[in-house]
Amino acid sequence: MRLATAAVALALALALPAAAAPPALGAAADALAAEIGPPAEGRRALALAVETRAPSLARPLEAALERALAGAGYTVTPVRGAADAEGAAREAGQDWLVRVQGGLVPGRRELALVGEVIPTWPSFFLQRRPGARAIPPRLVSSRAPADAEALVLAREGRPSGAPFAAVRPLGRVEGRVLALAIGDAGGGSAAIAAALPGAVVLLSPAGAPLARFDVDPSARGAVRDPAATIAVGDFGAGRVAVAWAGGAPEVLALRAGALERAGALAAAPLCAGEKGAVFGAYAPGTGVLADALARAPGTVPPRRSARLLYGVAAAPRGGPVSFAALGTDLRLELLGPELQPAELAPSTSSSTAPVLPSVGTGFALADLDGDGVAEIVASAPTAAPPDRVRVLAARPGAAPLLESGPVEGAILAGAGGDLTGDGLDDAVLAAIVRGPGGVATELLLVTSDPREAP
Amino acid sequence: MSRLDRVRTLAAALALAPGLALAGVRPAPGGSVTLALPAEARIADPALAQDAADLVLARATSAPLLERDAGGRLVPGVLAEVPTSEDGGRTWRLRVRDGLVTAAGAPLGAAEVAAAVARLLSRAPASPHAWAALALLGADGVLAGRAAAPEGLRVVSARELVLTLALPLPELPDLLAALPLAVAGAGPFVLPSAPARGAPWVLRANPAAPGGRPFLDALALQVVDARAAARLLARGKVELVLRPERAGDAAGPALPPLRATVAALGPGLGPRAAAVRAALASVDRAALARRFARGAAVPLSTLVPPALLAVAAVPASAPNAPGASAPGRLRILVRGDAADPRAIADRLQVTLFDRGITAAVDAVDRERFAARLAAGDYELALVEVQVLAARPALAAAQIATAVRGPAAGRRALGALAGLDGAPAAAAAERLARELDLVPLVATAPRASAAPALQGIAVGPEGLLDPGALWLLGGEAHAP
Numbered sequence: 041m042r043l044a045t046a047a048v049a050l051a052l053a054l055a056l057p058a059a060a061a062p063p064a065l066g067a068a069a070d071a072l073a074a075e076i077g078p079p080a081e082g083r084r085a086l087a088l089a090v091e092t093r094a095p096s097l098a099r100p101l102e103a104a105l106e107r108a109l110a111g112a113g114y115t116v117t118p119v120r121g122a123a124d125a126e127g128a129a130r131e132a133g134q135d136w137l138v139r140v141q142g143g144l145v146p147g148r149r150e151l152a153l154v155g156e157v158i159p160t161w162p163s164f165f166l167q168r169r170p171g172a173r174a175i176p177p178r179l180v181s182s183r184a185p186a187d188a189e190a191l192v193l194a195r196e197g198r199p200s201g202a203p204f205a206a207v208r209p210l211g212r213v214e215g216r217v218l219a220l221a222i223g224d225a226g227g228g229s230a231a232i233a234a235a236l237p238g239a240v241v242l243l244s245p246a247g248a249p250l251a252r253f254d255v256d257p258s259a260r261g262a263v264r265d266p267a268a269t270i271a272v273g274d275f276g277a278g279r280v281a282v283a284w285a286g287g288a289p290e291v292l293a294l295r296a297g298a299l300e301r302a303g304a305l306a307a308a309p310l311c312a313g314e315k316g317a318v319f320g321a322y323a324p325g326t327g328v329l330a331d332a333l334a335r336a337p338g339t340v341p342p343r344r345s346a347r348l349l350y351g352v353a354a355a356p357r358g359g360p361v362s363f364a365a366l367g368t369d370l371r372l373e374l375l376g377p378e379l380q381p382a383e384l385a386p387s388t389s390s391s392t393a394p395v396l397p398s399v400g401t402g403f404a405l406a407d408l409d410g411d412g413v414a415e416i417v418a419s420a421p422t423a424a425p426p427d428r429v430r431v432l433a434a435r436p437g438a439a440p441l442l443e444s445g446p447v448e449g450a451i452l453a454g455a456g457g458d459l460t461g462d463g464l465d466d467a468v469l470a471a472i473v474r475g476p477g478g479v480a481t482e483l484l485l486v487t488s489d490p491r492e493a494p
Numbered sequence: 495m496s497r498l499d500r501v502r503t504l505a506a507a508l509a510l511a512p513g514l515a516l517a518g519v520r521p522a523p524g525g526s527v528t529l530a531l532p533a534e535a536r537i538a539d540p541a542l543a544q545d546a547a548d549l550v551l552a553r554a555t556s557a558p559l560l561e562r563d564a565g566g567r568l569v570p571g572v573l574a575e576v577p578t579s580e581d582g583g584r585t586w587r588l589r590v591r592d593g594l595v596t597a598a599g600a601p602l603g604a605a606e607v608a609a610a611v612a613r614l615l616s617r618a619p620a621s622p623h624a625w626a627a628l629a630l631l632g633a634d635g636v637l638a639g640r641a642a643a644p645e646g647l648r649v650v651s652a653r654e655l656v657l658t659l660a661l662p663l664p665e666l667p668d669l670l671a672a673l674p675l676a677v678a679g680a681g682p683f684v685l686p687s688a689p690a691r692g693a694p695w696v697l698r699a700n701p702a703a704p705g706g707r708p709f710l711d712a713l714a715l716q717v718v719d720a721r722a723a724a725r726l727l728a729r730g731k732v733e734l735v736l737r738p739e740r741a742g743d744a745a746g747p748a749l750p751p752l753r754a755t756v757a758a759l760g761p762g763l764g765p766r767a768a769a770v771r772a773a774l775a776s777v778d779r780a781a782l783a784r785r786f787a788r789g790a791a792v793p794l795s796t797l798v799p800p801a802l803l804a805v806a807a808v809p810a811s812a813p814n815a816p817g818a819s820a821p822g823r824l825r826i827l828v829r830g831d832a833a834d835p836r837a838i839a840d841r842l843q844v845t846l847f848d849r850g851i852t853a854a855v856d857a858v859d860r861e862r863f864a865a866r867l868a869a870g871d872y873e874l875a876l877v878e879v880q881v882l883a884a885r886p887a888l889a890a891a892q893i894a895t896a897v898r899g900p901a902a903g904r905r906a907l908g909a910l911a912g913l914d915g916a917p918a919a920a921a922a923e924r925l926a927r928e929l930d931l932v933p934l935v936a937t938a939p940r941a942s943a944a945p946a947l948q949g950i951a952v953g954p955e956g957l958l959d960p961g962a963l964w965l966l967g968g969e970a971h972a973p
Contacts, residue, residue: 421967
């Protein structure tokens with residue numbers, strides 16, 4: 041009976057750490073251990089030194105590696121804070137030092153580990169050179185998709201004194217970008233979709249062109265100020281939906297690296313996030329939208345008011361502010377997942393949506409700081425140059441979280457989504473600039489990823 | 495500096511002016527705007543309009559064949575594309591956009607465009623803008639009454655017409671953007687009915703306009719004097735004032751000075767012509783522009799306003815010609831309702847008197863002025879011309895036609911076609927001497943705008959596009 045109880049306890053003790061290990065950390069550690077391989081020539085004593093950019097990642101990663109290396113047959117001794125880890129390992133009589141550095145891959149939601157496998161046993165033939173390595177060291181590495189736990193642990197803190205978010209150029213698109221969206225367009229990872237008057241272009245998170253779909257703008261009804269809406273999400277036949285003012289909404293699909301027309305929609309796709317898409321319609325003859333929003337692409341409901349809308353944005357991950365509608369009066373209405381008035385505090389509910397009174401027309405929702413409530417990333421609410429990037433909390437009356445320096449051009453479109461791969465939302469804004477070669481669009485990345493901090 | 499560079503520079507300069515939408519707000523439709531003008535608009539027909547208020551009304555209610563984008567580049571308007579010539583500028587195929595209709599719902603195709611071009615050569619009513627059709631093969635025959643239609647204007651299908659010119663004219667695409675060739679009744683706004691005399695014109699948005707519905711729901715044109723303009727602007731009763739003087743402290747974009755005043759020596763001068771010519775040559779045109787012309791004014795060195803030339807100005811005054819003084823008397827013909835020519839005529843009286851010539855100002859009404867000018871019934875006339883084209887050859891042709899008639903206009907086209915910059919300035923100077931014209935000043939009205947008014951887009955032709963006006967925040971509602 042005792043034996044059985046002890047066996048169960050031992051089994052539980054062995055099972056518990058494995059169950060508690062974040063899957064991404066465990067997978068990366070297992071892969072690295074497999075790369076290192078089983079102990080050679082019975083040399084099992086292994087010192088493990090782990091370094092990470094994010095301090096909170098170091099201990100859990102060390103534990104995961106210790107478990108994985110133990111499973112491979114090593115006796116693992118962690119080495120922490122030693123200035124000379126290799127010397128410490130030699131002094132302690134270890135056979136190996138495995139020095140591992142880990143962190144998130146920039147621009148991707150991946151955890152990467154790089155290890156140096158350094159022999160530390162004394163060599164009979166190198167007695168006169170005590171520091172010499174018996175055999176050459178080798179490098180090993182592994183990667184695993186970063187899950188939520190890994191993202192939490194690997195996220196670096198914002199440097200002291202750093203602004204709420206950084207703004208930097210991401211790329212340049214020839215022509216005027218009318219609308220932006222971010223999401224998985226069918227390639228398996230995040231991409232930026234941009235609607236121009238005569239094309240839809242798909243860009244990588246770094247701003248590099250991936251695919252392009254050209255259309256004939258003259259086939260549409262004339263609109264004085266060209267406008268478009270674009271969304272990336274599940275639209276049945278494809279994952280990119282676009283509607284130009286004066287034209288019919290359509291669905292595009294990414295097939296074999298090329299964008300193709302895949303279907304049509306009855307209503308204009310205005311935006312999409314984890315909470316789904318929002319559909320609407322242009323006010324006749326204009327580039328702005330009627331105040332009639334729907335969650336499905338069927339018939340658009342009657343107008344809520346005579347108000348006109350510049351656009352509607354979706355928070356990539358939903359939350360209490362899942363959508364926001366910007367009127368031509370520059371008032372931004374904050375909406376919940378079912379387009380109801382957003383409830384900004386758990387106990388509050390109202391029949392009228394909270395409103396931010398003065399928001400520029402190039403805007404996006406993005407939870408930059410990961411607190412679960414999207415911020416508003418927007419242009420300046422003025423027609424006079426220069427333009428600026430502003431980050432606003434989703435609270436009426438709150439001071440701006442960020443106001444950038446002057447930005448060249450006019451910011452007239454935006455979208456939110458994770459482009460840096462840190463697991464938190466970023467935003468991209470489209471600044472229209474005029475140069476000798478004509479109109480172009482500078483894409484600006486707005487992110488609170490500490491790796492992008494100035 | 496190339497023509498394109500010049501247009502871009504102009505557009506960039508205009509774009510820097512206050513009030514243009516360059517930062518993070520897109521234009522919004524809806525709302526009404528009142529535009530205050532110094533005189534009543536009477537004529538909406540672009541083939542007949544020439545006074546400043548008429549040109550505003552015509553621009554609002556007519557659709558140009560080609561438009562300009564914010565960078566000053568030509569873009570499709572009524573025409574589906576900016577045409578190119580395949581034979582060095584003599585033959586041009588114009589394609590009209592599909593599906594166009596006028597504000598009244600009538601189809602707008604190649605025949606209607608051809609009619610808009612042909613009526614510039616009509617004898618009744620005679621258009622002041624025949625210059626815009628002079629290059630057509632057979633235009634002189636129509637003007638002389640020998641033919642009903644120019645042979646160079648041919649409709650080949652419902653959507654296509656072919657223009658054959660009497661001379662190569664690379665400037666034709668720019669000419670197609672000029673207001674006189676616009677199609678009446680198809681512009682961004684439509685006039686429901688003419689108002690009672692003195693009442694403002696209230697124009698409604700035309701949803702079928704070729705460039706798309708204008709942003710504003712309505713545009714009112716109201717005659718307002720200088721004091722009232724400043725007061726009404728400050729109170730928000732008017733949103734835009736176009737007058738020679740600024741209305742109060744309100745800022746607005748600078749308009750290019752394209753209203754040219756030239757002195758024409760008449761056949762009645764006889765032997766006094768040399769002395770008058772010398773006296774006019776000695777006039778300090780910079781001082782004229784600075785002290786005697788209202789509005790923003792620049793000295794005019796050639797027949798082409800400097801805004802279209804972008805070259806260093808020719809000296810604005812010339813030394814006195816020796817031995818050119820000769821005593822005598824003359825009369826200076828001016829239009830009585832033209833403020834700048836009248837003020838300049840007063841100044842010229844002094845200059846001529848210093849040269850021993852006693853001059854009297856003969857101010858007559860518009861119709862009489864036109865008739866006497868056409869008949870050559872004057873000794874010295876001061877003619878004011880609102881230049882409506884963005885290229886030197888076209889500007890010179892317009893002024894030459896306005897003062898000396900169609901033959902002079904054709905001569906100007908031939909002399910300046912294809913020229914830009916310094917060569918165009920030199921050719922325009924020669925042309926002025928040959929036509930016995932003395933360019934004096936070019937002026938522009940000043941725009942004063944309410945802060946909420948955006949989209950004050952002024953093309954290189956100097957005209958405001960009313961369809962581009964919009965109101966920032968709060969005013970827009972569903973059309």
